[in-house]
Amino acid sequence: MTSTAREAELLPAEDAATYAEWFACLAEPTRVRLLQAVAVAGSKSVGELTEQLGISQSTCSHHVRKLAEVGFVALNKQGTTTRVSINPACCTGLPHAADAVMGVLAPRPCCPDNLACDVTVRPLEAGDWSAVRRIYAEGIATGNATFETEVPTRRALESKWLPGHRWVAELEGEIAGWAAASQVSNRTCYAGVAETSVYVGDAFRERGVGKALLHKQVTAADTDGLWTLQTSIFPENRASLALHHSAGFRTVGFRERIAKHRGIWRDTVLLERRRSVESPE
Incomplete structure (x- = not known):
């Protein structure tokens, strides 16, 4: 800058x-x-x-x-x-x-522009579901990615995720990660608010996959009229927190003992990204 x-x-x-x-x-x-x-x-x-x-x-x-x-x-x-x-x-x-x-409200790019040149992000296709669910399972296994303890069915995910906001990243000819957005409410006033998820496979972490997925996710949201993206992240998942902050997400609050995970009360950090007023309507 x-x-x-x-x-x-x-x-x-x-x-x-x-x-x-x-x-x-x-x-x-x-x-x-x-x-x-x-x-x-x-x-x-x-x-x-x-x-x-x-x-x-x-x-x-x-x-x-x-x-x-x-x-x-x-x-x-x-x-x-x-x-x-x-x-x-x-x-x-x-x-x-x-x-x-503290600069949290300062203008920011949607994401850092130094995206990995060997990572390709494209819409999720029917043949990708097996890899998507496998990567979901790898995230669950870390204990710090989600409250889920079992991988949801394909039908459950298809009914939850917004069409046009389901992405996979390819690296070295394999599905390396995925990102998706879900509607937070059926009320018309919240039509432009979505909850986001980004998962990267075990073998592809720290290679720019998450950054590429999040870049695609927020630029697509801006283009499609989603004015707010929000996500909840375990405070222990510092890599995910840093990734989202780099994409213009800001911390909204700390939700103490919000839900139990494997019988233990867990906290989450609530983050959101608001679309710039200069973005398309």
Whole structure:
């Protein structure tokens, strides 16, 4: 990337000043605890916060006023009681500020363009299913690819995966991996939201197969009008997390103890990629 392109991605000075004010306000640990207490409850009185944090009322009132000055909370006087309520905009504005400062929201290419020249990606064909299911089984065997413990049937996968968004990668004349997208909801408003999967065979890992598959997947999604791709990845699967981040996916959240896998509660990282506004409608 050129220096000019990098400079174009800098935060506007006005936004930087606003975010600096927010972060400066939260440089005091007591304010962080107060904000978290109000955010969890939605609304609390100064007296309740004083008791919960074990601080004096004057100290609590001072820090609450500082939080109100930057817009994190709103104050409502009810007789002799002051109630503190969370500013709903703060719940999205503050995480957005952190993402913006850390470059998560900066413009990104769909994927790195240094794709392996010996990997070919094409639509899945009827004769590929045996290899696709074998590679699926290899992923299951790692213990960190999916909650599935048995390979779904071809019929189940065909009914789940979106037509036109099923891909296989070929390397050295063999099926080396596959990628597919599934509709997340039957509701019309979510028609452009899909959940994605990418699997690479044991013998072909670290050879650019996953990168090539994901590149095809996101470019096809952009062309076909899918505005959001999402995926859930075990935090232990660092290679997959890195691959998706390189393709413009961002971490949306950490889902603690979301489901059991072989009798053990597992966490997942939820990632999504939003289509650029410049992409075709």
